[in-house]
Amino acid sequence: MQLARVVGSLVSTRKSDKLHGMKILVAVPVDMDTFEEKGAPFVTIDAIGAGEGEVVMCVGGSSSRQTEMTEGKPVDNTIVAIIDSVDVLGRRLFDKAGDMRQEAEKPEPQVREEEVVMVEEATVEAHEIPQITEVAETIVVEKPEAVAERDNSFERVRESRRERSKKKNK
Structure with a gap:
């Protein structure tokens, strides 16, 4: 499993029949200490209704085909959770409410x-x-x-x- 921030969406008018109706997003991994984006963007299937800017939990490989929506589908990465907060050793590393306020304050x-x-x-x-x-x-x-x-x-x-x-x- 990996944490990532949704940075965009992908639209494909021609695709495998098994992918029709699936929302495809673009996400970038985030550093667990700073929650800053790090690494290359990747494509993922949205199984839960995530939106741009949200920090999400993604699963890859055969785990990505374990949701109701993705079972038996040709997918290799799926968003399975929207992250509300992350606490490690009693310290809050991430809080969605605070993160969304920062997004709103961008000029x-x-x-x-x-x-x-x-x-x-x-x-x-x-x-x-x-x-x-x-x-x-x-x-x-x-x-x-x-x-x-x-x-x-x-x-x-x-x-x-x-x-x-x-x-x-x-």
């Missing part, structure tokens, strides 16, 4: 106008927005006139793609 990314980024279509769930802004490091604010210009460009691109698709499907 928000600064917003600055840089450029208009064209995105044709995207579906983003509400819980993914903080992850996206952290990865992007900047948030783009569009001017109204740029939006109108961009919409015309998108329509031309969409029409061109529709035409190519029609020709390809004939």
Whole structure:
């Protein structure tokens, strides 16, 4: 078993039928003394409903297939617990409540106008927005006139793609 912090998620649209419906997360091992991240990120199946930023207990190998959700599935690592606290020799090393307060106190990314980024279509769930802004490091604010210009460009691109698709499907 190992303790790790959930740092992200993984989405796969094509996968083994046995993995359909399973939530796949990315986690990084944590040092038991400092609870700082250490080591390489790894992929794990979430068997209990963990979220980004939480410290979790993971099991690997054949143990990862011992939960109801993972039995008989092609998995090699599974989250089996969300850690609330860790005490060693009478000393509290980790407390989830204190850890979550520290996460909440992190400064928000600064917003600055840089450029208009064209995105044709995207579906983003509400819980993914903080992850996206952290990865992007900047948030783009569009001017109204740029939006109108961009919409015309998108329509031309969409029409061109529709035409190519029609020709390809004939």
